[in-house]
Amino acid sequence: MRIEWRLPQPLLPGRFLRRTNRFAAEVVIEDRVRYVHLPNSGRLLELLQVDAPVRVHPEGYGRTWGTLLLVRHGRRWVSVDSHLPNRLWEAALHAGGLPPVGAVCSWEREISFGNERIDFRVETADGVWLVETKSCTRVEEGVALFPDAPTARGARQLRQLAQAAQSGMRAAVIWFIQREDAHRLRLDAHADPELARAGREAVDAGVLLCAYLCSVTLRRITITQAVPVEVPPSRLLNGI
Numbered sequence: 458m459r460i461e462w463r464l465p466q467p468l469l470p471g472r473f474l475r476r477t478n479r480f481a482a483e484v485v486i487e488d489r490v491r492y493v494h495l496p497n498s499g500r501l502l503e504l505l506q507v508d509a510p511v512r513v514h515p516e517g518y519g520r521t522w523g524t525l526l527l528v529r530h531g532r533r534w535v536s537v538d539s540h541l542p543n544r545l546w547e548a549a550l551h552a553g554g555l556p557p558v559g560a561v562c563s564w565e566r567e568i569s570f571g572n573e574r575i576d577f578r579v580e581t582a583d584g585v586w587l588v589e590t591k592s593c594t595r596v597e598e599g600v601a602l603f604p605d606a607p608t609a610r611g612a613r614q615l616r617q618l619a620q621a622a623q624s625g626m627r628a629a630v631i632w633f634i635q636r637e638d639a640h641r642l643r644l645d646a647h648a649d650p651e652l653a654r655a656g657r658e659a660v661d662a663g664v665l666l667c668a669y670l671c672s673v674t675l676r677r678i679t680i681t682q683a684v685p686v687e688v689p690p691s692r693l694l695n696g697i
Contacts, residue, residue, distance in 0.1 A: 460549045461679040462541060464526060468512035468675055473505055473528065482525055484511055494521040497539040499605045503595060504528045504535055512675060527673065534673040535594055536635035542590035543576060545633050545671070545680060550579065556683065557629055557665050558586050573610075573617040586627045589614050593634045593642060593668070601639035601668065601684075603632060607649040615655035619662035630659070632668040632686070635678070642668040643687040656688045 471486035479498045482505070483490050494517045510529035517523045527534045543566075549555035550564050560582035568578045570587060577588040595605045604611060618628040632642055646653035660666060666686040672679045 459679065460545065460552055460555065461677045462544050462548060463677045464675070465514045465516070466676075468514055468526065469523070471511050471513050473507060473509040473511050473525075475507070476505055481521060484513060484525060486513060486523075491522045492520065494518045494524045495537065496524060496526075497537045497592070497594070499539070499592075499594065501528075501537060501594060501605065503597075504530055504537065527675070530636070533636055533638060534675065536671070536673050536678055537594060538635075539592045541635060541678065542592045542631070542633040545678070546577065546588070546590045546631060549680070550577075554579075554581065555631070555669070555680070557667060558588060559583075571617045571620065573614050575614065575617070584627055586629060587618060587621050588628070589618060589630045591630060591632045593632050594636065596634070596636060596639045599638065599640050601632070601634045601642040602645040602648065603642060604645065604649050604652060608652060612649070612652045612655040615652070615659045615664070618664045619655075619659040622659070622663035627665075628659075628663070629665040629667060632666075633680070634668055634670050634684070635673060637670050637672050637681060639670060639684060641685045641687055644689065646689045653689050657691055660688050 471484040474483040476482045482495045512527040513523040515523040554561040562580045564579040575587050579586040593601045593603045595602045622628045644653045644656040668686050670681045672681050
């Protein structure tokens with residue numbers, strides 16, 4: 458089953474200049490400095506290097522001229538659009554699902570559960586799932602690391618899903634690694650120890666943590682294969 462998202466066209470070549478705030482950057486396109494939307498609040502330190510090749514769609518938000526979607530890192534394009542996981546997951550739902558959630562009947566987006574918003578409520582032939590999707594762009598020595606900056610909301614969502622699982626519901630978090638050079642994903646306790654603790658609590662409660670690699674080209678982003686998710690053991694987390 459081929460699940461993909463076609464990138465908006467055209468994608469104009471440029472080079473990265475600097476980040477101006479969490480959601481904006483300056484890039485150089487055809488020798489002109491352009492102020493563009495950056496659809497990702499993560500640090501992206503390994504990607505957003507001066508003069509890094511980028512691709513920009515000439516349609517922005519508010520005062521921005523366009524939207525920065527791809528960054529070249531080494532020999533690969535990396536997608537930096539943090540909205541993409543929801544789009545990929547919805548494409549998967551239209552195709553009937555993606556392990557561990559299959560035989561999809563219907564779904565709702567952005568549902569309230571407890572004190573949090575969860576990305577999807579999915580009805581399947583085997584029952585109801587709560588699913589949260591996440592983006593990962595950081596890879597070091599073949600390991601995708603999440604997050605690249607502390608995320609209190611992410612920890613709260615994991616704990617909310619843990620409560621759901623403890624009450625008998627099915628729950629999953631699915632990461633889409635927006636590049637193809639990783640062989641596993643790890644919750645980075647050094648970047649965010651609280652999220653790693655919440656991840657351990659979620660796993661212990663029965664929440665399924667899954668990750669998928671993506672092939673990124675200038676035309677489309679395609680889900681390729683599942684990779685394992687590693688969560689630090691409690692004995693290591695207690696000392697952080």
